[in-house]
Amino acid sequence: MSSHFLFVVCQVGSEATVKSEVARKHSEFRFSFSRRGFLTFRIPDDVARDRKFELNCAFARTWGFSLGKAIGTDGWQLARDFWQSFVERYPVEVLAQFKHLHVWQRDRFVPGDSEFEPGISPLAEGIGELILEHQPEVGTTWSLTLNEDASVDDRVLDCVIVEPNEWWFGWHRANSVETCWPGGVPDVNVPENMISRAYLKIEEALRWSELPVQAGDRFVEIGSSPGGSCQALLDRGCLVTGIDPAEIDPLLLSHPNFTHLRSRAKKVERNDFQSFRWLAMDANVAPKYTLDTVEAIVTQPNVRIEGLLLTLKLTDLALAAELPLFHKRIRSWGYRRVRARQLAFNRQEVYVVATDR
Numbered sequence: 616m617s618s619h620f621l622f623v624v625c626q627v628g629s630e631a632t633v634k635s636e637v638a639r640k641h642s643e644f645r646f647s648f649s650r651r652g653f654l655t656f657r658i659p660d661d662v663a664r665d666r667k668f669e670l671n672c673a674f675a676r677t678w679g680f681s682l683g684k685a686i687g688t689d690g691w692q693l694a695r696d697f698w699q700s701f702v703e704r705y706p707v708e709v710l711a712q713f714k715h716l717h718v719w720q721r722d723r724f725v726p727g728d729s730e731f732e733p734g735i736s737p738l739a740e741g742i743g744e745l746i747l748e749h750q751p752e753v754g755t756t757w758s759l760t761l762n763e764d765a766s767v768d769d770r771v772l773d774c775v776i777v778e779p780n781e782w783w784f785g786w787h788r789a790n791s792v793e794t795c796w797p798g799g800v801p802d803v804n805v806p807e808n809m810i811s812r813a814y815l816k817i818e819e820a821l822r823w824s825e826l827p828v829q830a831g832d833r834f835v836e837i838g839s840s841p842g843g844s845c846q847a848l849l850d851r852g853c854l855v856t857g858i859d860p861a862e863i864d865p866l867l868l869s870h871p872n873f874t875h876l877r878s879r880a881k882k883v884e885r886n887d888f889q890s891f892r893w894l895a896m897d898a899n900v901a902p903k904y905t906l907d908t909v910e911a912i913v914t915q916p917n918v919r920i921e922g923l924l925l926t927l928k929l930t931d932l933a934l935a936a937e938l939p940l941f942h943k944r945i946r947s948w949g950y951r952r953v954r955a956r957q958l959a960f961n962r963q964e965v966y967v968v969a970t971d972r
């Protein structure tokens with residue numbers, strides 16, 4: 616029996632979805648432990664040795680190889696336990712190859728509830744500093760950064776604060792955009808006058824997807840009221856059209872690069888979509904309605920939308936099992952690369968990005 620474990624961090628409430636996704640994609644993994652927003656799985660030895668292993672689960676915010684946990688009320692002792700768990704497994708020259716320390720707390724609420732947003736809490740930052748103070752001697756200069764974004768291929772030490780007195784230890788290789796971010800959450804600078812949380816979602820989606828969205832690009836969003844995502848796109852210098860029967864924040868209405876089409880998407884002339892390079896849809900409707908609406912637009916011969924960013928509301932989490940079907944449908948419109956992720960700033964929804972038409 617393997618003694619290797621993987622930890623997975625997710626949105627609170629998505630644990631069962633992560634479990635079934637992992638069972639579907641990695642049938643050899645065995646579920647071991649879970650708390651809200653945090654799970655572990657026993658994994659085969661060869662997975663633990665695979666430098667290129669990727670979890671590829673849409674509902675996993677981030678993941679790493681788990682070295683277990685320590686429980687206690689003495690922070691100094693827990694920090695020493697953290698290092699002990701590495702020192703007893705890895706020679707110092709291996710340890711010295713780690714460039715980053717990521718320390719974060721598991722989510723306490725669904726993002727957006729009780730004014731909670733995922734990210735590095737003051738408690739996690741303080742614990743990170745405590746761990747750094749106890750960094751062992753490795754006989755060579757070894758500088759670790761705390762909670763900074765890693766670069767692809769960097770090795771990262773992880774400490775997940777599951778409870779203030781229960782710390783889980785692990786590590787990962789940053790092999791994708793989201794595993795470069797501490798706790799799988801991007802550090803988004805929001806403006807003081809942020810119109811809605813959708814600002815955070817689209818910023819995260821753009822960074823995660825690495826779509827080549829540039830200043831001057833024409834971007835249309837269906838379901839744009841009150842206007843947070845359009846605000847983020849305007850901040851990036853895009854020329855933005857928002858389609859929504861509801862009111863848009865006056866801040867956007869007075870912006871020279873913003874146009875509001877006050878209508879439902881289906882009432883907008885199909886030809887009006889010809890000039891757009893990117894299309895986002897963030898309407899509070901069932902996934903089927905979103906896909907029907909977008910299909911009717913992008914399958915028009917004169918419409919050449921290069922990339923789609925779609926919020927699929929999971930009115931029922933069981934809809935997560937249909938993601939492969941949604942992907943297949945989007946690919947049938949000519950988008951060869953379709954990816955889904957429950958973004959850190961999503962609520963009960965996933966973000967789907969389609970490109971490569």
Ligand SMILES: C[S@@+](CC[C@H](N)C(=O)[O-])C[C@H]1O[C@@H](n2cnc3c(N)ncnc32)[C@H](O)[C@@H]1O
Pocket residue numbers: 810811812813814837838839840841842843844845858859860861878879880881897898899900
């Ligand atoms: C979650 S809000 C969108 C938030 C928005 N993206 C922002 O940045 O603030 C959902 C919006 O979808 C709009 N909506 C629902 N069905 C629609 C449709 N068929 N066409 C256009 N907008 C629609 C609603 O009026 C509502 O304002």
